[in-house]
Structure formats: C-alpha cells, structure tokens
Amino acid sequence: MDSVISVNALSKTYDNGFSALKNVNLEIHRGEILALLGPNGAGKTTLISTITGIVSSTSGTVLVDGYDNVTQYREARSRVGLVPQELTIGAFESVYATVAFSRGLFGSKPNPAYIEKILKSLSLWDKKDDQLRMLSGGMKRRVLIAKALSHEPTILFLDEPTAGVDVELRKDMWRLVEELRADGVTIILTTHYIEEAEEIADRVAVINGGEILLVEDKAELMQKLGKKELRVELKSPAASIPEGLKEFDVALAEDGNQLVYTYQTNQESTGITAVLQAINAAGLSLKDIQTSQSSLEDIFVDLVREQA
Amino acid sequence: MNFSAIRVIYIAEMMRAWNTLFQTLASPVISTSLYFVVFGGAIGSRIQSIEGVEYALFIVPGLTMLTLLTQSISNASFGIxxxxxxxxxYEVLSAPISFFEALIGYVGAAATKSFIIGVVILLTASLFVDLRIEHPFWMLLFLVLTCVTFSLFGFIIGLWADSFEKLQIVPILVITPLVFLGGSFYSISMLPPIWQTITYFNPVVYLVSGFRWSFFEVADVNVWISLGMILFFLFACLAVVSWMFKTGYKLKE
Known part of the structure; x- marks a missing residue:
C-alpha cells in the first residue's frame, strides 16, 4: 500500500518531562480516511502537531509524501492542511481576507475562483465580508476548514472537527469530507465521537498514553473484536435463568422480559442454535428476536481499559 | 523563498494598522503636539537656544526618536x-515558510508603520517650527535604520513575552528612561561631567545625536560613531533572532 505519511519511531517529551508520544510508528495510506481515536490527553493533538510542524519532535522522523517534515519542510508542509481543535482565529479581518491570507501563506498563487468555491461549499459566501469576531462558533469552525483547504492540500488533518458543532454543520462537514476523498485527498481526523469514526473512516488507529495501540481496517477490526448480542424477548417474564441456559453467556434484562446472549462473531460455532433449543426446552415462549453488533465504542472502551 | 507568504503577512499587518488608522496616527501626533506646547512653548521660551539651535527646533529629532522607538517596539512586539x-x-508554524520569511513580513510591516509615523511627526513638527534638514540622506538613513532595528527588537520582545505585563515591561522600564536620559530634550554637554560619562553607556544617546546631526549639524558624538552604534545594535538583534530561529525559542514546544 502506498503510504502518504510515514511516522517512524516518533517520540515527544515536553519540557516539563511529560512524555506525550512514545515511539510512535504509523503509516497513513494515500487517499484513505484514518480516524485517530483516543481519550483526552492520549497524544492525538501532539501527534498531529508534530506531523504538521507546530511541535518539534524529540526523536524520530516523519515523511510526508516522501519529504522529511523537518529538512524538507517546504515540500512537506505545502501538501498539508490543518483544522485545529481550538477556534483559533483572528478578530478584525474579513472571512475572505483570512482565507486568502492562508492561501498566500502556503505559497499558492491567488485564485479568487477557487476561494469562492470553497466559501460557497461551506455556506460562507454570504458572510465573506463579515469580520471574524462577528461570527458564531459554528461559522468560525467553517472558516477554519476553509483556511485549511485554501491551498488545495492533498492531506487534511481534522483535529476534533465536530466538537461542539451542530447537526447541520456536522452533515456539511461529512459531505465535504466525502467530496475531498473522491478528489483523492487523504484525511486524518481525531474524534471523541466513535460513531463518527465508525461511519466515515476506512481505518482506525487507537492511541492512548502516547502509544498507538492498534491500527486496523475498520471492518476487520469490528469483525475481529466485535461481539454480537442476541436479544430474545419473552412472552411472560422469567424469574431466573433456566437451568439449561446456565452454561451459556446469558443474562436477564428488562425485568426478566428479555434474555441476552453475547457471542463472538469470529468463533466457529456461535452457539445460537443451542441457546434457542435450550430456551425451547425450558418451556419459554418467544415474542421477538433481535441481534446487534457491538459498536466501535465498545471495542475502544475495552482496549483502553485493558491497557489501564 | 516563499515571497507570497512574505507578501500576505506584510499586507495583513499593514491592514491591521489601516483598520485602526486613527489610533495609529492620532496618538503620536497628539503626543508630539503636547511635547511641543510644553517643552517647545512653555519651557523653550526660557531656554532660548542650545549650541545655536532654537530650543523648540532642537528637540524635534529627540521627540521623533522617542516616538519611533516606542512605536516600533510596540507595533512589532504586539504583531507577533x-x-x-x-x-x-499555528498557521504560520504549519506553513511552508522559514522563520526569516515570517520575520521579514512582520518586522518589515512594523518598520514601515514606524517610518510613516516618523514622517507624520516631522510634518507635525514643521507646523510648529521652521524645520530644516542639513543632510537629508543621513536623516533618512537614521530613520530607516532606527525603524528596522527597533522593530526587530520589538519582535524579539514579542517572542519572549508570555504575558501582557512582559510585553509592556521593556518599553516602560527600559526604553522610556533610556530615551529621556539620552539627550532627547537637552545636550549631553549640559549635564555634570560624571553624568556625561554615565550617559555615554546609553545607546539611545548615539541615535539621538546622529539623528540631530543630520538636521542641524549639532551632535554630542561623531556621526560615524552614531552610525556604528546603531549598526551594532541592528546586528545584535539579528544575532538574537537567528539564535531564536535555530532553537525555535518560545514558538515551538
């Protein structure tokens, strides 16, 4: 697989002795959407900041499209756009001016038509002459995205793009991410909202305590670590788990109205038939049956807890 | 070189001043006028002349320097x-530009603003006194070098400061006393001998003296020494900035 970013043995220890990244290795594939998951303080932002050149690494290297991000920073950085986590934005300049500023800063020739296109796709065009301080938080977030896209980057970092963002903007953002992906842009996003990663990412990396715990194709990860649940709704509540079911991983729920059986999808035999037969043998009659897959969130919580 | 980045930083910084044009120009013009009324008018009427130059005229270069120094430092330090x-x-740090390109953009804009303010002050002064400039080339040279050097100095302060208090401390505690004690409003020869000696350790003396010489050919020190001193300070600031660049001082963690 063609890597667009190679992180090799990257470590970062801050002056106060805090070790935010510990020997991180990460290959980001060209054109993919990678979700970087981790609890607060896991090192997500430090990793992004180190790749984009805002924070200097203590050791290790980062290659962006084959260019070292320290010794060949011009080539490396001109390919990268960054939407920061905080709403760090000026106050008195206009929306249009600040986006044009970003484009110039990255060394691209002025291109009013392109800037117009970005502002329109982010519903910012009618606000283009407004001062930044007059904008709402959501609008500021849109401006930050416009700034990051102003120089037509091929790699886009979104650091917690949907923290504190309303539904409309979130939808707009994911539509934009889809468009960018269709154009071949590689997207790396960090998020707390695991359902988001689940919905949009191709691969998932989990980071905690400055270490990458795993990087895996999302579908494979879900399959590998995923548990499924079988919920059996009973016609009349059961007082206790029937004798024949005690050998299975079965629990009562909803005041005995439901039996919940948890099983691994990757096991050779799921045991569903045996469970259903045992229910039958216990003389319980069924009202309804449903199965559900454990979410990425469950997987994530399990992983982080395991490490702790 | 990423000229486009230099250009946009320079323009953005100039626009910042343009948006607050009134404050940018009004405060130096008003304070200069006040100095003229108090020093030139009230006090100057009793002093008459220093080394053959009318007192109101004599203070023009010193007054200009006082404002140039404080404006250069505050502009450039605030800008960064x-x-x-x-x-x-974060945006400047993640952009494909070198520290020196950012420096040229920020310091260039700050120096340009100071230069414009300097010219405006001289124009204001010419409303009060009959200003004459004996050596226009030298005058311009000192003006430009001062603007650049002290904008650079301000940039260093802006990088160093991590609070608004620190941002204010150097201009208030260092620059203002140095300028007031640097012969802005008097000739060094008017001081007692011991204070004259002490005063020669004040770098601002050389600036004011050289600048004044370009107007009236009246100086406390030789004009070449003045030039040497300001160049020395310019290179000292450049050296500090290069060191900051190499270490990523206070910009990068």
Whole structure:
C-alpha cells in the first residue's frame, strides 16, 4: 500500500518531562480516511502537531509524501492542511481576507475562483465580508476548514472537527469530507465521537498514553473484536435463568422480559442454535428476536481499559 | 523563498494598522503636539537656544526618536505576540515558510508603520517650527535604520513575552528612561561631567545625536560613531533572532 505519511519511531517529551508520544510508528495510506481515536490527553493533538510542524519532535522522523517534515519542510508542509481543535482565529479581518491570507501563506498563487468555491461549499459566501469576531462558533469552525483547504492540500488533518458543532454543520462537514476523498485527498481526523469514526473512516488507529495501540481496517477490526448480542424477548417474564441456559453467556434484562446472549462473531460455532433449543426446552415462549453488533465504542472502551 | 507568504503577512499587518488608522496616527501626533506646547512653548521660551539651535527646533529629532522607538517596539512586539496569545500562530508554524520569511513580513510591516509615523511627526513638527534638514540622506538613513532595528527588537520582545505585563515591561522600564536620559530634550554637554560619562553607556544617546546631526549639524558624538552604534545594535538583534530561529525559542514546544 502506498503510504502518504510515514511516522517512524516518533517520540515527544515536553519540557516539563511529560512524555506525550512514545515511539510512535504509523503509516497513513494515500487517499484513505484514518480516524485517530483516543481519550483526552492520549497524544492525538501532539501527534498531529508534530506531523504538521507546530511541535518539534524529540526523536524520530516523519515523511510526508516522501519529504522529511523537518529538512524538507517546504515540500512537506505545502501538501498539508490543518483544522485545529481550538477556534483559533483572528478578530478584525474579513472571512475572505483570512482565507486568502492562508492561501498566500502556503505559497499558492491567488485564485479568487477557487476561494469562492470553497466559501460557497461551506455556506460562507454570504458572510465573506463579515469580520471574524462577528461570527458564531459554528461559522468560525467553517472558516477554519476553509483556511485549511485554501491551498488545495492533498492531506487534511481534522483535529476534533465536530466538537461542539451542530447537526447541520456536522452533515456539511461529512459531505465535504466525502467530496475531498473522491478528489483523492487523504484525511486524518481525531474524534471523541466513535460513531463518527465508525461511519466515515476506512481505518482506525487507537492511541492512548502516547502509544498507538492498534491500527486496523475498520471492518476487520469490528469483525475481529466485535461481539454480537442476541436479544430474545419473552412472552411472560422469567424469574431466573433456566437451568439449561446456565452454561451459556446469558443474562436477564428488562425485568426478566428479555434474555441476552453475547457471542463472538469470529468463533466457529456461535452457539445460537443451542441457546434457542435450550430456551425451547425450558418451556419459554418467544415474542421477538433481535441481534446487534457491538459498536466501535465498545471495542475502544475495552482496549483502553485493558491497557489501564 | 516563499515571497507570497512574505507578501500576505506584510499586507495583513499593514491592514491591521489601516483598520485602526486613527489610533495609529492620532496618538503620536497628539503626543508630539503636547511635547511641543510644553517643552517647545512653555519651557523653550526660557531656554532660548542650545549650541545655536532654537530650543523648540532642537528637540524635534529627540521627540521623533522617542516616538519611533516606542512605536516600533510596540507595533512589532504586539504583531507577533497577539497571534501567539490567540493561538493563530499555528498557521504560520504549519506553513511552508522559514522563520526569516515570517520575520521579514512582520518586522518589515512594523518598520514601515514606524517610518510613516516618523514622517507624520516631522510634518507635525514643521507646523510648529521652521524645520530644516542639513543632510537629508543621513536623516533618512537614521530613520530607516532606527525603524528596522527597533522593530526587530520589538519582535524579539514579542517572542519572549508570555504575558501582557512582559510585553509592556521593556518599553516602560527600559526604553522610556533610556530615551529621556539620552539627550532627547537637552545636550549631553549640559549635564555634570560624571553624568556625561554615565550617559555615554546609553545607546539611545548615539541615535539621538546622529539623528540631530543630520538636521542641524549639532551632535554630542561623531556621526560615524552614531552610525556604528546603531549598526551594532541592528546586528545584535539579528544575532538574537537567528539564535531564536535555530532553537525555535518560545514558538515551538
């Protein structure tokens, strides 16, 4: 697989002795959407900041499209756009001016038509002459995205793009991410909202305590670590788990109205038939049956807890 | 070279001044006029002349220097401190530009603003006195070198400062006393001998003296020494800035 970013043995220890990244290795594939998951303080932002050149690494290297991000920073950085986590934005300049500023800063020739296109796709065009301080938080977030896209980057970092963002903007953002992906842009996003990663990412990396715990194709990860649940709704509540079911991983729920059986999808035999037969043998009659897959969130919580 | 980045930083910084044009120009013009009324008018009427130059005229170069120094420092230090304070500096740090390109953009804009303010002050002064400039070339040279050097100095302060208090401390505690004690409003020869000796350790003396010489050919020290001193300070600031660049001082963690 063609890597667009190679992180090799990257470590970062801050002056106060805090070790935010510990020997991180990460290959980001060209054109993919990678979700970087981790609890607060896991090192997500430090990793992004180190790749984009805002924070200097203590050791290790980062290659962006084959260019070292320290010794060949011009080539490396001109390919990268960054939407920061905080709403760090000026106050008195206009929306249009600040986006044009970003484009110039990255060394691209002025291109009013392109800037117009970005502002329109982010519903910012009618606000283009407004001062930044007059904008709402959501609008500021849109401006930050416009700034990051102003120089037509091929790699886009979104650091917690949907923290504190309303539904409309979130939808707009994911539509934009889809468009960018269709154009071949590689997207790396960090998020707390695991359902988001689940919905949009191709691969998932989990980071905690400055270490990458795993990087895996999302579908494979879900399959590998995923548990499924079988919920059996009973016609009349059961007082206790029937004798024949005690050998299975079965629990009562909803005041005995439901039996919940948890099983691994990757096991050779799921045991569903045996469970259903045992229910039958216990003389319980069924009202309804449903199965559900454990979410990425469950997987994530399990992983982080395991490490702790 | 990423000229496009230099250009946009320069323009953005100039626009910042343009948006607050009234404050940018009004405060130096008003304070200069006040100095003229108090020093030139009230006190100057009793002093009459220093080394053959009318007192109101004599203070023009010193007054201009006082404003140039404080404006250069506050402009340049604020210009870089504010993005650090608000966090918008992330964009400059992640952009494909070198430290020196950013420096040229920020310091160039600050120096340009100071230069314009300097010219405005001289124009204001010419309303009060009959200003004459004996050596226009030298006058311009000192003006430009002062603007650049002290904008650079301000940039260093802006990088160093991590609070608004620190941002204010150097201009208030160092620059203002140095300028007031640097012969802005008097000739060094008017001081007692011991204070004259002490005064020669004040770098601002050389600036004011050289600048004044370009107007009236009246100086406390030789004009070449003045030039040497300001160049020395310019290179000292450049050296500090290069060191900051190499270490990523206070910009990168």
């Amino acid at each position: 401190y504010f993005p650090k304070f608000t966090g918008t500096i």
